[in-house]
Amino acid sequence: MTVLQLTNVTGGYTRKPVIQNLSFDIQKGELVGLIGLNGAGKSTTIKHIIGTLLAQSGDIRLNGVTLQEDMNKYRSSFSYIPETPVLYEELTLREHLELTAMAYGLDEQTLATRQQALLKEFRMEKRLNWFPSHFSKGMRQKVMIMSAFLVNPSLYIIDEPFVGLDPLGIQSLLDQMHARKKEGAAILMSTHILSTAEKYCDRIILLHEGRVRAQGTMKDLRAAFNMPNATLDDLYIAMTKEQDANEQSK
Amino acid sequence: MNSLNDLWAKRFAHYMSEVQKYMRFVFTGHIAIVLVFLVGAGGYYYSEWLKTVDTSFPSEILVAVLVGALLMMSKPVTLLREPDQVYLLPLESHMPQFFKSALRYTFFSKLFVSIVPYIVTIPMLKATTTLSTKAIWVIVAVIIVLKWCNVQGEFVYRYANRGANVWLDYIVRFVVSALAVYHFLLEDYVFGILFMAVAFVYVTSLAGKVKGKPVPYEHFVKVEQNRMMSFYRFANYFTDVPHLRGSVRRRAYLNFMYSLAPFKQSNTHLFLVLRTFIRTDDHFYLWLRLTAISALAAAFVDLWWAAAIIAGVLSFATAYQMKIALLTSHSFTMDQLFPVPASMREQAVRTVMYVFMAIQAVVVLLCAVFVNPYFYLLGVIVFVVAFITERMTKTPEQM
Incomplete structure (x- = not known):
């Protein structure tokens, strides 16, 4: 069952969009990692999902409704852990x-x-x-x-959760996430700690310059980059090199 | 050294633009109107009182204490910043140049604050003493000289002692300044000049101690930061100063107030706003200060209609500022995600305002009981003005 569904979402702070035609979904009981370089659009994506930024086009459905259709249902369906504690x-x-x-x-x-x-x-x-x-x-x-x-709630949105936590705290968080997943909750987690992401995420979304570069299980990603046996770190670095190469050719 | 003069000029220009940025709000906001009313009411009351005042009224002592206290407050405006502790170290020997400009500005900017209140007291001096006009204006010259001594004095004391026990210096300068002014008010010029000489000796002896000591950058930076903070706090009454974050105190004795918001979803924002208001110093002291002023006015102003105007004006000021303070938010807070109606916050702010303005009304009413035949009216005015203010003013988002 789909908990969160993004369809062709384009948006950002100003008229110049930061994220473009973003589409992905998260199923019940699934832990999905949102991975990307600094400035790739992870935080912007999250802000659109929690509703502090509104999409310029496309729509975001949580448990079948958009924020505009049923604000109370939408908002009570998720909880959010920001990168910096507020x-x-x-x-x-x-x-x-x-x-x-x-x-x-x-x-x-x-x-x-x-x-x-x-x-x-x-x-x-x-x-x-x-x-x-x-x-x-x-x-x-x-x-x-x-x-x-x-x-x-049915969806947890967790932005870069491991920075600043002690090892016991990290373990407790991972345990809690695992337990909630088993109960059927969906989790979207953005992080730079790739080894942890690789180990715990069911699926990974690689964001690059505001677009989904690749998504799927580790197996899918290795296939997409044509790098069998690669770790998530390897794939991440490959994506970085791709970016550098693109920038130099510009 | 040219570069340090340039540095002062640059700092000064930046400081002035910062001050102007906020002063614009001070003079154009609603509060300016309130201030005009207060000054007007105060002026009227003062002139009425002068008609009845007895010649035995101790105006000399009052003026000497007032002017002495204003002269004493001579914190140096150095415009030093934190990085200066590192970057200005190599220029240490040229710093006197910089401080000279700083003290010149300090002197002129604070001179005004000592002289204007004195001028306000002149009608009282005329009414209660036999001072000649000439003698009254001689004192203005005395204040100018003493202000110079005080500005230099506080600076060299802080320099020599790195700010330790600065209250000692305050006491000395207050006593000497007040005594000098007092003797001039009695036209006792011998003692007047004697105390001015004491002030002069005090400054020169401290100035001797400064020689050869390193510049206490850390202390002056702290003084400067505190000064800017109080400016921002002042400006914050008129507009929102973004980088000002209020400190928080538990104030456990007010815990009983939280029973106004028992545990249920519809009380979510009331739960939060009550605590924000009671525990944030900026918000709570704002209310407390204005309530105290209003209560004092109610207790001592026996012209019933003047008391009524003051109560109304202060009620407006309290209510308006409470509304602004509680409804503006600059950054993301978790309550923006809560699955509750957006209007709930405004509703909660309204409730908190009514509760605390009702308290103000009761306090003012009680203070007026023995003074004012229409004391109940004052309470009604406070609450009605607050109610209208809440209803009629825009919420910060609409501005």
Whole structure:
């Protein structure tokens, strides 16, 4: 079953589009990696999906609806973990979770149960009444992660999740992602940590200059680049060289 | 050294454009009208009071303390920046040139702040003392000289001691300046000149200590940063200063207020806005300050209609600024993704405004009980003006 479907999406910040004719989909229970060089359009793609940027053409369907058709259904179908943690300096950890639960219509019982498990998993039980100004970068990241997993939506959008997390944090995140996937959630993850992406992603989308350069399983990608036995790093570097060659020939 | 003069000129031009950028908002915003009203009401009240004031009123002491305090505030405007600690090090021996320009600007820009309030007190001096016009204007000259001493004094003290225990310097300069002005007000010129001489000796002795000491870049950069921060904070009352981020305090004694937003989806934004308002210093102190001023005015202004105007004007100022502060956002926040109606935030801000303006109304009403026969009216005015302000003003997005 398709959770997220992008069809010919073109868009960006100004009239000059950053992403062009982007089409891909994500199925239930699938972890998809969004990979590309700096400036390839990963963040722009994500901003279109979460609805902070609107597409110039094409449409984005989440659980069958676009943002315009049913804003509440669209928005409650995903949760988002941004690359840099965005916290309310005036809310404690407990209040961040409470606010998220209220916004997504969870009842207090559900909040209590899920919160307990997440706090334990990410070792943050003792920080419930702390303000973000006392948190390290990794802890701030964990607050975002816990808020996202608290909602239990059908799609997770995770932007560069591993930077700043300690190894235990990374493991907890991967465990959580695996568990949610098994329960049927779809995950779109953008990252530069290619070895992790290769190991955990079911499919990979390689973005290049705002277009999908290749997508599919590792097997598909190796075929597309004509590089059998290549790792994702090799493919990534091959794409870089391709770009350099193109730029020099211009 | 030419390059350092150029550097000052460049810094100064940049600083002026920055100040102008924000002052434009200060003089054109709604608040300017409020200020005109306040100044007008204050002026009227002052002139009415002068008609009734007794000659036993201690105006000399009052003016000496006021002018002394204004003279004391002479923080150097150096326009130094953080990288200067590294890049200006090789030019250390030429820095006196730079500081000379800086202190000249400091002197002229702060002179105004000492002289204007003095001039405002002249009618009071005329009404309550026997000072001749000549004697009154002699004091203006005294203030100019003392201001120069204070500007130099604070600079050399900070230079010599790297800012340590600067309050000592403040006390010395305040006492000496106030005493000098006080004796001139009594037309006791011998003591007046004596205290001016003390100020002069104080400055020259400190200036001697500075010789051979390295420039305390770090301290001056910090002073400069704090000064700019307070300017930005001031400008923030009139417009939005993008790089200003308010500090946050828990204020646990107000936790009971959060029961206004019990756990349910329709309270999502109220939950957030209540906490944002109560815990962000900028927002909360804004309300607290204006409420305190309004309460003081209600308690001490016994002309009922003047009290009513002040209460109304301050209610407008509070409500308007609360609305701007709580409805503007510059960056992405997670609530923009929440699956709740977009109007919920505005609704929440409205509720928080009504609650806190009702508190202001009650405070003002209580303060006016013994002074004003129409005390209940003040409370009504505060709330009604706030209500109308909330309804009639545009939300920041529409501006």
